Amino acid sequence: xxxxxxVNPGLILIAAGCLAAFLPFRLARQVLAVGAPLVALAILxxxxxxxxxxxxxxxxxxxxxxxxxxxxxxxxxxxxxAAFLNAIYALHQDDRIQDGSALIYAGAAxxxxxxxxxxxLFIFWELTAVSSVFLILRAGTTAAHGAAMRYLAIQILSGVxxxxxxxxxxxxxxxxxxxxxxxxxxxxxxxxxxxxGIKAAFPLLHNWLQDxxxxxxxxxxxxxxxxxxKLAVYALARMFPGEDTLIWIGAVMTVFPVFFAVIENDLRxxxxxxxxxxxxxxxxxxxxxxxxxxxxxxxxxxxxxxxxALLFMSMGAVLYRTGTTKxxxxxxxxxxMPWTALFCLIGAASISAFPLFSGFVAKSLTISxxxxxxxxxxxxMLLFASAGVxxxxxxKIPYFAFFGHDSGKRVKEAPFNMLLAMGMAxxxxxxxxxxxxxxxxxxxxxxxxxxxxxxxxxxxxxxxEHILTQMQLLVLAAFAFVLLKRIGAYPPEKRGLILDFDWSxxxxxxxxxxWAGAVWSKTGPAMTATFTGMYKRAYGRLEAAFxxxxxxxxxxLSGGMAIWTxxxxxxxxxxxxxxxx
Amino acid sequence: MSEENGPGDLExxxxxxxxxRPESADPQRPSADDDMHPVAKALFxxxxxPGVGRMIFWGLxxxxxxxxxxxxxxxxxxxxxxxxxxxxxxxxxxxAFAFVVLAGWPLGRLxxxxxxxxxxxxxxxxxxxERG
Numbered sequence: 001x002x003x004x005x006x007v008n009p010g011l012i013l014i015a016a017g018c019l020a021a022f023l024p025f026r027l028a029r030q031v032l033a034v035g036a037p038l039v040a041l042a043i044l045x046x047x048x049x050x051x052x053x054x055x056x057x058x059x060x061x062x063x064x065x066x067x068x069x070x071x072x073x074x075x076x077x078x079x080x081x082a083a084f085l086n087a088i089y090a091l092h093q094d095d096r097i098q099d100g101s102a103l104i105y106a107g108a109a110x111x112x113x114x115x116x117x118x119x120x121l122f123i124f125w126e127l128t129a130v131s132s133v134f135l136i137l138r139a140g141t142t143a144a145h146g147a148a149m150r151y152l153a154i155q156i157l158s159g160v161x162x163x164x165x166x167x168x169x170x171x172x173x174x175x176x177x178x179x180x181x182x183x184x185x186x187x188x189x190x191x192x193x194x195x196x197g198i199k200a201a202f203p204l205l206h207n208w209l210q211d212x213x214x215x216x217x218x219x220x221x222x223x224x225x226x227x228x229x230k231l232a233v234y235a236l237a238r239m240f241p242g243e244d245t246l247i248w249i250g251a252v253m254t255v256f257p258v259f260f261a262v263i264e265n266d267l268r269x270x271x272x273x274x275x276x277x278x279x280x281x282x283x284x285x286x287x288x289x290x291x292x293x294x295x296x297x298x299x300x301x302x303x304x305x306x307x308x309a310l311l312f313m314s315m316g317a318v319l320y321r322t323g324t325t326k327x328x329x330x331x332x333x334x335x336x337m338p339w340t341a342l343f344c345l346i347g348a349a350s351i352s353a354f355p356l357f358s359g360f361v362a363k364s365l366t367i368s369x370x371x372x373x374x375x376x377x378x379x380x381m382l383l384f385a386s387a388g389v390x391x392x393x394x395x396k397i398p399y400f401a402f403f404g405h406d407s408g409k410r411v412k413e414a415p416f417n418m419l420l421a422m423g424m425a426x427x428x429x430x431x432x433x434x435x436x437x438x439x440x441x442x443x444x445x446x447x448x449x450x451x452x453x454x455x456x457x458x459x460x461x462x463x464x465e466h467i468l469t470q471m472q473l474l475v476l477a478a479f480a481f482v483l484l485k486r487i488g489a490y491p492p493e494k495r496g497l498i499l500d501f502d503w504s505x506x507x508x509x510x511x512x513x514x515w516a517g518a519v520w521s522k523t524g525p526a527m528t529a530t531f532t533g534m535y536k537r538a539y540g541r542l543e544a545a546f547x548x549x550x551x552x553x554x555x556x557l558s559g560g561m562a563i564w565t566x567x568x569x570x571x572x573x574x575x576x577x578x579x580x581x
Numbered sequence: 582m583s584e585e586n587g588p589g590d591l592e593x594x595x596x597x598x599x600x601x602r603p604e605s606a607d608p609q610r611p612s613a614d615d616d617m618h619p620v621a622k623a624l625f626x627x628x629x630x631p632g633v634g635r636m637i638f639w640g641l642x643x644x645x646x647x648x649x650x651x652x653x654x655x656x657x658x659x660x661x662x663x664x665x666x667x668x669x670x671x672x673x674x675x676x677a678f679a680f681v682v683l684a685g686w687p688l689g690r691l692x693x694x695x696x697x698x699x700x701x702x703x704x705x706x707x708x709x710x711e712r713g
Contacts, residue, residue, distance in 0.1 A: 259681065260692075338625060383674075387673070468651055494693060497694050506699055
């Protein structure tokens with residue numbers, strides 16, 4: 001039992017996942033999927049903090065497999081809760097590959113969170129990529145297949161960059177311990193920064209997310225939404241706190257997806273853009289790096305994992321029942337899926353940061369920290385993005401799926417296990433968002449677990465001033481929605497694909513490669529022919545001169561020899577004369 | 582056609598994705614349009630009432646007004662000086678929201694392409710595998 005407490009909880013999930021992937025018994029897999037996160041949670045809650053709980057030596061490196069501190073605790077906790085909710089959400093499905101893959105993937109993310117050194121982090125970092133790709137592949141479409149391959153390539157690239165950076169880091173520091181970098185100029189820092197940036201979906205590195213998540217399976221998208229990007233957020237918080245570049249990267253990240261989300265028709269893709277926007281808040285907070293901001297990043301990550309999973313769950317239920325998540329084909333589903341609609345609305349209220357919902361107590365920390373750091377332009381961008389979140393996640397998702405124009409679709413309510421998972425997620429969204437209660441609930445429960453609990457508990461989200469300003473922002477933005485709808489200025493949903501930066505490699509880059517291939521297929525043979533001709537001619541001339549039948553062999557042998565010997569001797573004499581003088 | 586498409590109650594949609602057949606009719610209940618899930622009637626029964634759209638519109642307008650009026654009675658101490666102006670957050674939210682939505686018109690025209698733009702939508706799933 002004592003040994004069990006030193007096992008990285010992620011490894012429990014990974015072991016359960018490996019077993020589940022080969023178990024033909026559905027019930028056994030279900031027990032594993034639901035039970036493993038609970039066992040892992042028990043280990044985490046009993047783990048000593050700031051101690052290397054498990055160390056293994058390999059290849060001359062000390063791998064710290066399990067180390068908990070206040071930063072990794074909150075991320076690990078959120079991951080395990082998500083893994084548990086995902087397991088319940090997937091109970092209706094009978095698919096060994098997805099069950100196994102989801103468990104290993106969640107386990108890898110948890111294990112990476114509690115890694116005490118870069119090498120261990122790298123190993124589980126790569127495992128998250130390799131294990132999660134099946135959640136996309138199992139959708140079974142050509143589009144999903146292509147997206148899965150692009151996803152894998154980009155994720156592996158992230159791992160390779162990280163390993164490269166880790167090598168520089170080891171050479172410079174003589175240790176692999178996870179320490180924050182002083183600056184991006186440190187050896188290996190830029191490579192590791194880029195590796196984290198890919199996984200966190202920094203602007204222009206973000207397309208793998210919108211490409212793959214909407215094409216994943218019903219349950220796959222829910223699972224995917226929780227781990228990869230938030231693991232990157234954790235890694236950034238661990239190694240680059242207070243890195244100024246992150247402030248601007250984060251701010252841009254909050255703003256630009258808003259514009260794509262408003263015109264996107266596939267509601268799961270809207271959620272993928274929304275994910276990007278939310279991660280931007282966390283990245284920005286890490287860039288600010290003050291205790292208040294770091295608390296903001298961690299709290300936001302925790303709340304976001306739950307409400308984003310909830311939103312993906314609701315859209316997954318819609319996809320499961322109707323076969324589509326396209327806004328153009330949905331509407332009026334509240335009539336037949338009222339529970340799903342209700343849970344979706346709770347998720348939407350949470351992500352929009354309405355007071356009494358979880359987003360409010362989390363996002364406030366970040367925005368206050370940015371204002372305190374006197375970053376006014378960034379502050380304005382975050383505020384703008386907050387209104388944007390209300391547009392795409394707060395209003396668009398529930399409105400077009402469940403209300404709006406009635407599509408006439410009358411389907412069954414989501415399966416009970418899905419509703420149960422959504423209900424639990426919705427409960428957490430509200431539980432965390434309430435004012436602190438005597439029973440230990442409310443936002444205080446979350447704030448006590450943040451990296452800087454004292455600073456967090458000194459912060460008051462529920463002031464009259466704060467509630468009023470937040471309500472003003474949200475209510476007037478919502479009023480803008482009904483006004484624009486009323487006067488017909490709201491752009492209608494249309495079918496179609498929205499171009500994004502991935503055009504550069506999926507179209508321009510791909511076509512350039514095709515063109516280069518075509519050019520090469522013509523020039524290649526031509527060049528080969530030219531070179532072959534040159535060889536032949538040169539060889540012919542040499543042969544004509546030096547072969548037994550050649551020019552030099554004609555006449556007397558000694559004559560030719562003597563001439564050449566004399567000539568060589570002359571050259572040698574000349575060289576020695578020059579070098580001597 | 583549908584027999585070849587997949588096992589059980591799965592079929593393929595236009596993009597070749599396996600999916601459950603749309604359950605357009607729940608055998609438990611008649612498919613009359615006003616027939617709603619009992620919970621839906623309790624929770625969202627009001628949504629379908631006549632004049633609800635207008636009520637939401639004017640309700641939000643009134644609430645907006647109240648929130649801005651409340652701001653007059655409160656001296657706020659925001660770290661950002663400009664934000665202390667009365668109604669700043671409301672106006673900012675309104676303008677930001679309107680800008681995002683209105684930007685959707687030109688952006689949609691600029692960036693929207695055919696759904697099969699990348700050519701991966703129409704083929705059934707196995708097509709890729711056979712070729713690969």
